[in-house]
Amino acid sequence: MELGLNMLITPLLKHWKFALLTSAMISLLITLGFWQLSRAHQKKDLLETYLKRIQTTPLTVNALNQLNNPLFFRVELNGYFDNAHTILLDNKTYHSQVGYEVYTPFLAHGITSPILVDRGFIPIGVSRESLPSIKNMGGEMTIIGLITKPPKYATFSTTEEALAWPMRVESIDLARLATKLLSKPLSPYILKIDPQDSRAYPITWTIDTLRPERHLGYAVQWFALAIALLVSFVFYCRNNA
Structure with a gap:
């Protein structure tokens, strides 16, 4: 030894x-x-938190405002879309198609800051040189969606052009976008619209994270x-x- x-x-x-x-x-x-x-x-x-919270009944604005962490809760909002400031998140895919994720600010009653609503996927169209036509969501309405965080990564975007709408971006930077939208802060969360909403583009509810x-x-x-x-x-x- x-x-x-x-x-x-x-x-x-x-x-x-x-x-x-x-x-x-x-x-x-x-x-x-x-x-x-x-x-x-x-x-x-x-x-586990995600799977538990998405099963709950959609929260009202009052209930939402009382939460310290509303992540993954479903919520029902009343208000209207700011159709003049739609954002297209580049390099997204859906069923092997390449395109954009459509985000439009929603001004909800009872919430101080506008919240970006993920309205779903739209194909890129004929060419990247021209943006696809986005349908407006006019008038006051009620929407149900899932509270999530902005997506972390995206690539292959063209350069942002100031005051060019719809604005094509490569990532969702809420603080930066707020200066280009309504000159006031945006909600720190986004709302993924309910896939069953007939007004939505194709959309799925998933967590943007490693398992x-x-x-x-x-x-x-x-x-x-x-x-x-x-x-x-x-x-x-x-x-x-």
């Missing part, structure tokens, strides 16, 4: 810099593994790399004893 320890300790003392670097790398890989496990638990809780299983897979990879690095280091020490 003493001989075995000497076979490991001697290379450690001889190559202490390499040993220190290996130790740091293993610690980093283990930390990343536990971080991914934590993310998996967070996503699991998020999905817990993906994070668990990443955690396994980080831990496996840490083990592989440790085993390689042990063999190195033995071979250089």
Whole structure:
């Protein structure tokens, strides 16, 4: 046993810099593994919250205003659309078609800030040089939708043109868009219109996030790399004893 320890300790003392670097790398890989496990638990809780809340009866404005976190609740709003300021989120797909996600501000009674409503998907049309025709949602109306956060990523957009409406954008930046809309803040959330609404474009309710299983897979990879690095280091020490 003493001989075995000497076979490991001697290379450690001889190559202490390499040993220190290996130790740091293993610690980093283990930390990343536990971080991914934590993310998996967070996503699991998020999905459970989503599945629970979408089953509830649509909230009224009064009930909505009393919530600290309205995410994933269904809500019923009364008001009207600001059709003059429709936004087209670029590079979206629906059933293998490429196009845009249509967003229009909704001024709801009882809510101070306009809320962007995701009205669904529209195909790109004949050419990217011209934008598709968007139907107006005129008059006062009632809509039901799902409270969500703005989508995080989108690509392949043309450059925004100031005061050009509909405005084609590559991402939903609420603070930036607010300066181009009504010169006042927008709601920090968006509303995905009910897929059953006959006035909506095709739309699905999904969560824009990785599933817990993906994070668990990443955690396994980080831990496996840490083990592989440790085993390689042990063999190195033995071979250089």
